[in-house]
Amino acid sequence: MADATTADIPADLAKVAEEKGIPLDVVQRALALGFPADLVKGQLGMPDTTPEAAEAFVAEQERIRAGGEITLSDEMTAAAAEAKWPEDLIKRALRLGAPEAMIINQMKAGIKPEQAEAFIAQQEALRAGGGAPQLDLSWMKVPTEWGIRVRPTKHGLTIGAINVGTYGDIPDYWPYQTEMPRGAYPIPGVPSMGYSIFDKAELWADNAADLYEEAIQRRWRPAMDVPWDTMEPLPDEIEKAMCQLCTALCEKALVTGDIIGKWLPEMSYGYHEVKLYLSTAGFDAARQFEVFRKRALSNGGGMGVQSPGYFHRALIDTRFWTEASSTALLFHNSFLMGLYQIGYYTAHNDAERYIFSGTMQDISRQMAYAMQHLRYFLLRKPDRRDEMQHALNKNEAVFSYEWSKDTPLREALLILLGGGTSAEQLADGEVKFRYFWKRWINDYAFRLAGAGLPDRREKMHPQLREFITQPEEEKEQAAA
8 A cells, every 4th residue: 555655656657666676755755856757767767777876866856955065076077078068057957857977978969058058947947837837829829710620522531622711712822932831820030942933823723632632542553563474575676666665755754753843842832732733743753764664674675775855955944834834744745645655555465554554644644734734824824825835836846856866766666566677567657656646746736725725736836737637637537
């Protein structure tokens, strides 16, 4: 049975004391000195804490609290001189109950005297106030909307589902240069994070939140999900052609990742839906690089020849996000979609079919964002339509020039589509290639029309425009 002097010792603390053979009255005396029970328990649990050491420590603290003089050991004095800790500071720490060995270790660890002073002053203030900190609680009166309770939809608790009340108000201009989440209350003096995009029209797309959810839900893992064991040896010319295509696709994935990575830090957090989605788009680009590199190295082949790089540089050099998005995620990805369609069409096994279907799914989201963003941008900044036309002119011209120089990729596609390098196979490959080339250019024109540039058909670069299907031709094909 516990007596009146030990009844208020917590059970877990009493158990540790009994295991170490430390009398409970010593524990009670330590608690009476104001040491928290958890601190006492931790100190008793130290390997070098013996009953004699515990008694000596408590007795010394009782002597100090009674007004006794504090003397420093030679070891403490030497350590203090080296660390430049004032003697009075050390005595204050000892008066608070800090073990001498702990203070010496802190000095040897490089703790500055001003750091120790701040901590000791805090502990002295707590003790003077009876151990309970004085709370400010002004943050509880922050004028944000309170009482919000969001409900999951049939698709779960999505990013869109939590846009309720004032938290769903997305301003046309975001005035803060910090990482403050939308809906939080700003405080003055927080350092700027260097964002440069504060205008909603410069980055917004209404589908960004939904695209983020889709990207999270439809993620796939090249290491485990691709049925790599379905691949079998291919004729050398086919394997080399596929590896050349994969090499080009690796480069294009790296460029896309670099472009997204370059612009994400410029976007302020008032539009977190866009930043969240583009983060997944950057991850998708990394996965595309991963999977095409693995395909190139997984079937007895290897990497091919580097691309000329003119168009890649043009993409990197875009001057504002809407231009970057429209050229990299819409124009470039339309071409990529054509390459992925060729890859799927010419696939020789389930692994290749899985790879190209997965990557088509990934860049479809990127194009959906880019279309919605360009449309949003043009509706709110109609005076910049000519600027966007000029940007597309420039990038289409550089792309056309690069295509004329990229002999390895062109020939690899002909070999894949024709099934070999004979004259008959190459001729067949050329016919099929023209079909896919025409298809991606018309899809690109269709996407631009949906984004608010229906007149792009007539303004497209001549080497691309010649493949555009005219409305009369479309009617004839539909009738046939």
